[in-house]
Amino acid sequence: MIAPAPDVARTGSPPGTILRRHALTTRLWHWINAIAFFILLGSGLGISNAHPRLYWGRYGANFDHAWAQLPRFPAWLTIPSSYNLAISRRWHLFFALVFAFGLAAFMIASVLNRHFRRLRLTRADVSPAHLAEDVRDHWNFRFHDADDPAAYNSLQKWSYILVLFVALPVMILTGLALSPGMDAAWPWLLDLFGGRQSARSVHFIAASLLGGFAVIHLVLVILAGAGNELRSMITGRWRVPE
Amino acid sequence: MILPRPSLHRRNLLAGGAGLLLAGCDKVIQQPAARRILFAGDDMHKGLQRALTDRGALAPEFRPDQMSPIFRANGTRDPGTPAYAAMVADGFASYRLAVGGLVDRPLSLRLADLAAMPSRSQITRHDCVEGWSAIGQWQGPMLGTVLKAAGLRRSARYVVFTCADLYNGQPYYESIDTIDAFHPQTILALKMNGRRLEVAHGAPVRLRVERQLGYKHAKYVTGITAVASLDGIGKGQGGYWEDNVDYDWYAGI
Ligand code: HEM
Numbered sequence: 001m002i003a004p005a006p007d008v009a010r011t012g013s014p015p016g017t018i019l020r021r022h023a024l025t026t027r028l029w030h031w032i033n034a035i036a037f038f039i040l041l042g043s044g045l046g047i048s049n050a051h052p053r054l055y056w057g058r059y060g061a062n063f064d065h066a067w068a069q070l071p072r073f074p075a076w077l078t079i080p081s082s083y084n085l086a087i088s089r090r091w092h093l094f095f096a097l098v099f100a101f102g103l104a105a106f107m108i109a110s111v112l113n114r115h116f117r118r119l120r121l122t123r124a125d126v127s128p129a130h131l132a133e134d135v136r137d138h139w140n141f142r143f144h145d146a147d148d149p150a151a152y153n154s155l156q157k158w159s160y161i162l163v164l165f166v167a168l169p170v171m172i173l174t175g176l177a178l179s180p181g182m183d184a185a186w187p188w189l190l191d192l193f194g195g196r197q198s199a200r201s202v203h204f205i206a207a208s209l210l211g212g213f214a215v216i217h218l219v220l221v222i223l224a225g226a227g228n229e230l231r232s233m234i235t236g237r238w239r240v241p242e
Numbered sequence: 243m244i245l246p247r248p249s250l251h252r253r254n255l256l257a258g259g260a261g262l263l264l265a266g267c268d269k270v271i272q273q274p275a276a277r278r279i280l281f282a283g284d285d286m287h288k289g290l291q292r293a294l295t296d297r298g299a300l301a302p303e304f305r306p307d308q309m310s311p312i313f314r315a316n317g318t319r320d321p322g323t324p325a326y327a328a329m330v331a332d333g334f335a336s337y338r339l340a341v342g343g344l345v346d347r348p349l350s351l352r353l354a355d356l357a358a359m360p361s362r363s364q365i366t367r368h369d370c371v372e373g374w375s376a377i378g379q380w381q382g383p384m385l386g387t388v389l390k391a392a393g394l395r396r397s398a399r400y401v402v403f404t405c406a407d408l409y410n411g412q413p414y415y416e417s418i419d420t421i422d423a424f425h426p427q428t429i430l431a432l433k434m435n436g437r438r439l440e441v442a443h444g445a446p447v448r449l450r451v452e453r454q455l456g457y458k459h460a461k462y463v464t465g466i467t468a469v470a471s472l473d474g475i476g477k478g479q480g481g482y483w484e485d486n487v488d489y490d491w492y493a494g495i
Contacts (some may be wrong), residue, residue, distance in 0.1 A: 058308060182494075
């Protein structure tokens with residue numbers, strides 16, 4: 001049985017039911033974004049190796065105080081694998097466009113197709129007691145609500161909201177603030193983050209948090225059943241787990 | 243408790259997949275077609291910036307108390323050639339700036355000629371492609387004033403700078419287009435932080451293109467050539483770093 005949409009198939013989908021879980025735009029964006037993110041992170045770490053010191057404020061160079069001295073990222077983490085700032089930047093700045101315009105298109109599509117409705121917070125999602133229960137459920141590898149298995153759980157909603165509406169836009173805005181041409185065109189970018197070197201620090205911190213998110217995201221996909229989850233993000237079809 | 247068994251096999255597959263993707267990027271960039279697409283990135287950024295924002299926008303300027311205590315010198319710190327040493331020895335009295343190419347009146351300007359032109363002073367942020375920034379004060383005539391004095395022809399689209407410092411035995415060179423050349427903050431700096439430019443910072447003349455990265459700011463400028471295309475310059479990419487290590491020609495990103 002194929003239920004048309006998660007909202008319609010609200011109550012009591014028995015285990016084994018196949019639901020249409022993800023819209024085509026969501027699936028397309030997910031994979032474009034996954035590739036762009038992966039390349040941005042790898043090439044970003046290559047860029048970081050050129051000057052692995054981070055500063056707060058408008059300026060910052062070798063004689064100034066650095067709040068962080070970063071490690072040298074090894075070849076297996078960077079794009080390209082052998083140090084080459086020019087090529088890292090070519091990858092980074094090309095995929096910055098893919099990433100930024102991809103996110104913008106996905107945002108527009110998700111408002112139009114009401115995908116974001118699934119992220120709407122209910123009273124339960126902001127109640128500490130419920131969130132604590134959700135943490136316990138995750139800890140016990142229970143990810144789905146039996147009454148509405150396709151719904152996003154509270155922790156899932158919160159992490160997707162923080163990633164989509166905070167972390168990813170922050171990557172774009174801080175990335176733009178690193179461009180001297182954009183700083184002339186949109187000086188408010190600098191005011192927003194307190195100077196170019198602060199923007200660079202925030203860019204790095206937010207990239208690290210997103211890297212952490214990506215790892216947890218992949219682990220949870222594996223725990224929730226990689227085959228089923230992967231298929232749902234490719235064909236849209238998701239089987240309600242036992 | 244239902245515990246979906248995490249499969250070690252799948253986890254390895256994912257980690258292996260990531261490694262493969264990274265290695266794949268190294269392969270991809272060797273394909274000429276892929277390289278062409280990736281290398282179009284700076285042109286796309288340039289086009290978007292110019293189409294969507296004010297192309298005359300000024301780079302942020304700062305107050306004296308916001309300047310870097312020490313401004314790091316980078317790239318060549320002393321050209322070290324006999325010709326340059328001779329100019330340093332005579333206090334740049336023998337220095338000449340040659341302005342030529344697609345102009346009606348080729349010029350040969352002494353330092354005093356440049357110093358006599360109306361000058362602009364600006365405290366701006368210098369961003370190195372490596373990631374660091376330094377804020378300093380720069381003063382000198384606007385490049386546009388010099389180009390107008392030489393009678394730049396309409397057919398000119400780029401301005402090429404030739405320098406006294408050598409890279410691989412060749413003079414350093416860089417180029418910008420006429421939009422940036424006539425930008426009010428694009429100056430031929432003769433002074434930095436209120437004093438005559440030091441050798442380490444490009445004495446006696448250093449280009450400032452405030453909306454682009456540091457490698458565009460040619461030091462030790464001795465020649466300015468107006469051209470219609472960058473094809474005949476170096477290997478055709480418009481600058482030493484662009485030609486030899488694949489840096490972006492448009493460095494406003
Ligand atoms: C998820 C997306 C992204 C990730 C994970 C990411 C990651 C990184 C990292 C780790 C660095 C090195 C920071 C350092 O210098 O230490 C970097 C640098 C940079 N990123 Fe991104 N980035 C992302 C998106 C973007 C976007 C959208 C833009 C442009 C709009 C951008 C523009 C830049 C620039 C210009 C640099 C060079 C900074 C410098 O000169 O140090 N990035 N990125």
